[in-house]
Amino acid sequence: MREFRYHRAAATADAVALLAADPEARPLGGGTNLVDLMKTGAERPALLVDLRDLPLDRIETTADGGLRVGATVTNSDLAAHPEVRRRYPMLTQAVLAGASGQLRNMATVGGNLLQRTRCGYFTAGATEAAPCNKRAPGSGCAAVAGEHRNHAVLGASAHCVAVHPSDMAVALAALDAVVTYETADGPGELPLTAFYRPVGDTPHQETALPPGALVTGVVLPPAPPGASRYRKVRDRASYAFAIGSLAAALDVRDGVVREARLAFGAVASHPWRARRAEQALTGGPADAAAFAAAADAELAAARPLPHNGYKLPLLRDLVVDVLTALTEEAAA
Amino acid sequence: MTEATSSVITLHINGTPHTLTVDHRTTLLDALRERLALTGTKKGCDQGQCGACTVLLDGRRAVACLQLAVAAEGRAITTIEGVADGDRLHPVQQAFLELDGYQCGYCTPGQICSALAVLDEHAAGWPSAATADVRPEAGPPALTDAEIRERMSGNLCRCGAYPTIVRAVARAAGAESEVVA
Structure with a gap:
């Protein structure tokens, strides 16, 4: 070191x-x-x-009925906060689906957003034979033709196919959260969905933050109507990164979808807000065929690699299962 | 703003202050084991994945391998050496002993420190990923075997003593229950 x-x-x-x-x-x-x-x-x-020691460890209600979460609030405190559990249960579920009790006590909201990919070529040390463009820009990506079982199926490029590992950020994407930051020139903010840069040919430039910016927190607008849920699929029952996840909120009335929010995790270099699926769902029937068609509309843009094509049916099933459960919850 | 890459710090461990000079790269785990001879805290993976180095920081469980010693200054650190009351074992320790909540014992200090925090977190009403309804209106979840397994999942036991670890935590919680082995 x-x-x-x-x-x-x-x-x-x-x-x-x-x-x-x-x-x-x-x-x-x-x-x-x-x-x-x-x-x-x-x-x-x-x-x-x-x-x-900074005063960024608070969770406060905003004037419009949302919440402001400081950047140094721990994952544990965020997940356990009564107002988060009451108004944004999918956020609590997402945070609790990640890491372990020990790590959630240490990890912060700002760090969670800025954590790096767990692609093994990046974390364990790329070599000349197995390079990584995040580690050494321009050196190449060993994962494209190498170990990529849990790599991206959406939005990747030939320069990088790594996925963002956060569960929390997937829920934040679905909730239309806004990231606030401070620079030497003053404060700024970015919607979570614009916080991460597209991969392109600069995978080492991961966020749209100005150089030297300090993330100060996340602002949650009032919760979307309807029931919500975060569901994570992983190789073991606990303490593992997602191979696919879904944050969803669904407002169903009289069998018709009034509003839908969907975001996928573990499919791209950033939380993937599924706007095509949302569009396909809105105004349509709340049934399994419509849910599957919405998933297919989103996944039409997917470009799986040789060893991660399993993610497409997994995501489709996830959408159908979770939206069906939310519809039943609304009817109950 | 100093140019130094080391600092003189005071760590408060099990109620006792220890002053030492640390290279900033020193983790709390290495400071405990290599500098202060508190070897009860174990080094397993050294990358936050196994939980063998679990200690309590201001009463909350944390992995000492990812905690820089310099950043632990001013916090109340509890290690396995500080859990018992003199010769009297803590009820969590007693339960692990009575129910064989271990085999080789290497992960046990971390398991016990983690279990102490699990009981506190549960008493505070914290939900877990095993909790069906996380909303506060649903009330605190019962500490079922599924809840214990989920809450203890950050502590690996390569001997596979998990069934008796779950029973020990349940007994310590006063919620002894049937375990499907």
Whole structure:
């Protein structure tokens, strides 16, 4: 591990100034991903700016009936918060579906958004024979012709097929959350669905944040109408990354879909808001055939690799199962 | 803003302050084991995946292998060495002992520290991924075997003593239940 300096920021402005002054500085939240990647050399910061004393650890109700969640709120505190559980149960379910109790106690909302892919070529160390464009831009992507069972089926490019590992961010995409940040020039915000950049030929540039920006929190608008759910499919029952997941909210009245929100996880370099499926569902019947057709409308753009084609029927089944359950919940 | 890559820190471990100089790269796990001779906390994977290094930070469970020592300054750290009351075992320790909640014992300190926190988290009403209805109106979930398994899933036991670990946690919670082995 590279040697580094450490500074515990006393105020947000202090942290922002340090991050702006040094491109090799990184903010430290829980460290569950950053410290791990520092051990393998995938991250090599010269300075860690510890955020733990900053007043970004609060969850507050906004004037319009939404919630403002600070960037250093831990995953555990977010999942357990009564207003999150009451108004955004899919968000609690998504957070609790990720990692372990220990890691959720350490990990923060900001870090969760900014965590890196678990593609083995990136995390464990790419070699000349097995390169990674996130590690060394322009070096190539070993996953395209290599181990890619859990890689992207949507929105990828020949330069990178890695998926974003977050469960939380998938729920946030479906909930129309907005990410707030602070820079040396002032504050800014990005919708979660515009927070992550398309892969293109620059997979190492993962977010649309300006250089040196510090994520300060996430704003949730009032919850969408209807029932909601996060469902995750993984290789074992607990403590594993998704091979496919779905955050869904469905408003059904008299058998007709009034509004639908869908976002997929573990299919792309970012949470995949399924707007084509939403469009296909809206105004149509709430039945299995319509749900399957909506999934197919979204997945028409999928470009599976030789070893991850299983994700397409998995996602289709997930959409039908979850939307059927939400429809039954609404009728009950 | 210092240019140093090491710092003098004071760690509060099991109620006792320890002052030491640490390279910033030092994890809490390595500080405990290699610098302070508190070897009860075990190193398994060293990448946050096995839970063998679980300790309590300000009463909450955390993996010491991903916690930088320098960033643990000012927090109350509890390791397995601080769980018993003198010679009197904690009820969680006693339950693991009575029900053989281990085989080789390597993961046990982490299992016990994790179990302590599981009981607190459950008492605080926290739901888990095994909870059918997470809304507060649904009330706190019963600590069923499925709940215990889910909540303890961050602690691996390569001997496979899981059935008795689940029973030990259930007994310690005062909720001894039938276990389907």
